[in-house]
Amino acid sequence: MIKNRKHKNVNKIPDGKRxxxxxxxxxxxxxxxxxxxxxxxxxNRQPGKIKAVYRIMLAAASVAILLLLGFLFMKNKSIQNTDIFAELSDREIIAEKTDLLSYLSEDDLIKLLVMKSDSPDDLRLLKEENYLILNDEQITDEVIIDYILTDDLNQNIYF
Amino acid sequence: MISPEDNTIIELILGRDKKQGFELLVQKYQEKIYWLIRRMVMVHEDADDLVQEVFVKVWLNIHRFRKDSALFTWLYRIATNETLTFLKKQKRKKFISDPNEKLLNALQDDNWFKGEDIEGRFYQALVKLPEKQRIVFNMKYFDEMKYEDMSEILSTSVGALKASFHLARKKIENFLTEN
Structure with missing residues (x-):
């Protein structure tokens, strides 16, 4: 064998295929x-047994993931609700509440207003405007809702 | 087409005696498959693992063999796929250092490589080829396979294989000239 000799063609390598x-x-x-x-x-491996173990592990992992996702979703939702209310103006909050108020009877609404309007000024205003007359047939739902949505009063009404 | 000897092996495996047929198949092809793999991975331990893996796959999938191709092309296809997958994995593992380092080190291990200097340089040049080009070169140069058979094994056109072999030869010649 010739050592350290340069061969340009692979076919000329001595015993190239050795x-x-x-x-x-x-x-x-x-x-x-x-x-x-x-x-x-x-x-000899027992594929059935291995598969059964994997199936149980997979089921357990799926349940754990679902619980985690549920927890994260609920947590996120409650944070989101708080954030939304923090960003809303009083008027917007009341507007939303009025939807709930529509389910109340006329009498209950007036009672609620009187109970919540603990400021003497509000009470005076209510009297002056003749809104605080219990059992008055002229006081309709619409009138009450308009009253609730009045900016001046909103500041003192807490639901 | 399948040779009469291979036909007997297949008939034994699929019919009368799977174990005996498989033993004949291993005895006939083990060396060819081993050397095809060894020239690609250079390291004996890796070639040993791969050749065993190839025959296990053959055992498990022999019922899928269709007699419209030769048995050796089917075996070579499994062997080349296993080898290329192995080399790809090696590359991914060694992405920081040179992926060919292990292969080049194997050529310097006197226990496993008994070649002369020129042979060492020749195999170094081979290691530097892209894997697919190397496998084409090995099949043509060492195994003296027909391009048609190679085309079936590697699912590549004869024209592309000829071009690949020509390029590989040029690269090796250039390497030998420079080193």
């Missing part, structure tokens, strides 16, 4: 047995 790699002694005699052993190991 195999310079080495395997452990008797490797190819033992290889079929190693392959059979590997196949046997694979066949």
């Amino acid at each position: 195999n310079p790699f080495v395997t452990p002694a008797g490797y190819f005699e033992k290889l079929p047995a190693s392959i059979s052993e590997k196949i046997l190991k694979g066949e």
